[in-house]
Amino acid sequence: GEDVEQSLFLSVREGDSSVINCTYTDSSSTYLYWYKQEPGAGLQLLTYIFSNMDMKQDQRLTVLLNKKDKHLSLRIADTQTGDSAIYFCAESRFGNTDKLIFGTGTRLQVFP
Amino acid sequence: EAQVTQNPRYLITVTGKKLTVTCSQNMNHEYMSWYRQDPGLGLRQIYYSMNVEVTDKGDVPEGYKVSRKEKRNFPLILESPSPNQTSLYFCASSHRDRGVYEQYFGPGTRLTVT
Numbered sequence: 001g002e003d004v005e006q007s008l009f010l011s012v013r014e015g016d017s018s019v020i021n022c023t024y025t026d027s028s029s030t031y032l033y034w035y036k037q038e039p040g041a042g043l044q045l046l047t048y049i050f051s052n053m054d055m056k057q058d059q060r061l062t063v064l065l066n067k068k069d070k071h072l073s074l075r076i077a078d079t080q081t082g083d084s085a086i087y088f089c090a091e092s093r094f095g096n097t098d099k100l101i102f103g104t105g106t107r108l109q110v111f112p
Numbered sequence: 113e114a115q116v117t118q119n120p121r122y123l124i125t126v127t128g129k130k131l132t133v134t135c136s137q138n139m140n141h142e143y144m145s146w147y148r149q150d151p152g153l154g155l156r157q158i159y160y161s162m163n164v165e166v167t168d169k170g171d172v173p174e175g176y177k178v179s180r181k182e183k184r185n186f187p188l189i190l191e192s193p194s195p196n197q198t199s200l201y202f203c204a205s206s207h208r209d210r211g212v213y214e215q216y217f218g219p220g221t222r223l224t225v226t
Contacts, residue, residue: 031213042219043202088154
C-alpha cells in the first residue's frame with residue numbers, strides 16, 4: 001500500500017516541545033521528508049532524512065526514523081507561535097524521480 | 113528570486129466551463145507536478161512532467177489535462193470542470209541534489225466549481 005498516515009491535530013503550549021508522528025507502509029522508501037505549510041501558502045521543505053539514518057538534528061528540529069516500525073517523527077523544541085502550521089511527512093522511492101507520497105498533514109496549533 | 117507562480121490564485125466557475133490554471137517556474141527545473149489538496153486526504157498528485165513534452169499521470173488524473181511545451185511552464189487544464197474538482201491546487205517543480213528531491217511549491221489556486 002501507499003498510505004502515509006498522520007494524526008490530524010496537535011495542540012501545544014508555547015515553549016514546550018512538539019512531536020509530530022508519521023507512519024508509512026513502503027519499506028523501499030529512500031528519503032523521508034517533512035514539509036511545512038503556513039496559512040495561505042504552499043509547502044516548504046523543512047528537513048529530510050535518508051532511510052539508512054536513525055536521527056537527524058537541525059537546530060530546533062529533530063527527525064527520528066524507526067525503519068523497522070516504519071515510523072517517522074518530527075520534534076520541534078521550544079515551540080513558538082510561528083511554528084503554527086500544517087506539517088506533512090512525505091516519502092520518495094528509489095527509481096521514481098519525482099513522485100512524493102504525502103501524508104494527510106498534522107495541524108499544529110501553538111497557544112500562549 | 114527563485115519561485116513557482118500560479119494564476120489565478122482564486123477561481124469560482126460553473127460546471128462544464130473549460131478553465132486553465134497556469135504554472136511557471138524560473139529555476140530551470142526539469143521536473144514539475146500538479147497536486148490537489150483536500151481535507152483529510154493530504155496532497156495527491158494529478159500529473160507530472162519529467163521534461164519538455166514528457167508528461168505522465170499521477171494518482172488522480174481523471175478530468176485533468178496538462179501540457180509541457182516549454183521547460184518553465186506547466187499548465188493544468190480542466191476541459192469540463194465538475195463540483196468534485198473543487199479543491200486547492202498546487203504546482204511544484206523539483207530538482208535533484210545528491211539524491212534528495214526538493215520540491216518547490218507555488219502558492220496554490222483555490223478552485224470552486226458550482
